[in-house]
Amino acid sequence: MRFSSQREIIREIVESTNAHPTADWIYNKAKKRLPNLSLGTVYRNLKQLDEEGTIKAITDGNVSRYDWNTASHDHMKCKVCGEIIDVHLQDDSIRKKIRKNYKFEVDDVKMTIIGTCKKHKK
Amino acid sequence: MRFSSQREIIREIVESTNAHPTADWIYNKAKKRLPNLSLGTVYRNLKQLDEEGTIKAITDGNVSRYDWNTASHDHMKCKVCGEIIDVHLQDDSIRKKIRKNYKFEVDDVKMTIIGTCKKHKK
């Protein structure tokens, strides 16, 4: 894969936020620096960065979001404000349990907690 | 909500399988009994059945799937054959931990294990 300034800027933007942005959000941010950037270019590069393991694509309902943090972790999604917050919950016991009880070879465990974040405490 | 034969048949089909079918799969199955059924009718009724708690909508990447089993449970998805297998992994400790450590009010915990099922053992 050879250099492209578009890909560099897209990567920088993903790495600049904890907000787990969508492709469209990234596109609008990047357009300020590259006015004739194409949304297809954003999607293509996000896929490449995900495939090479630089970032991680996560799925939130029907939209893809992108996470600079490729380490294993989980997410809490607030149904009031939509915010996605990092959280670490998994331990190895889940993977071990599955392998043992179901003979299922585990690649990844995806956990999302749906609820209401502390900002909305009455 | 008043009776409709379309809704009855859609519900029966969801309740007839453990395969976590998509709207399109359900549509094609139901069309055999109701030849001029509309896909919109399938989506509308699946949403109603989900809202009244008769079935549960789950999200698998970018498609919705439907589960007759409304009890709390998790899923393993085989990346080779695409099968979605039920599994029970959660205990109350996750919910308690989140409430305590993050002051986050938990509604639902969604967990999906990605990997390879035992059918593909070499």
Place this chain on the structure above:
DNA sequence: AAATAAATAATAACAATTACTATTATTATT
């Protein structure tokens, strides 16, 4: 049986994403 309004089929609209293609930019080779 007539009135009311929920549900339907058919179709259009929509949002997220991918595919296509002529042009441009990067890297390797001379």
Place this chain on the structure above:
DNA sequence: AATAATAATAGTAATTGTTATTATTTATTT
């Protein structure tokens, strides 16, 4: 440094999954 090879891009069209619209049909109430 010029040339060649080809990966990446912008612009646009196409696709997919889903929701909205609307005239008509159907279930329920009166």
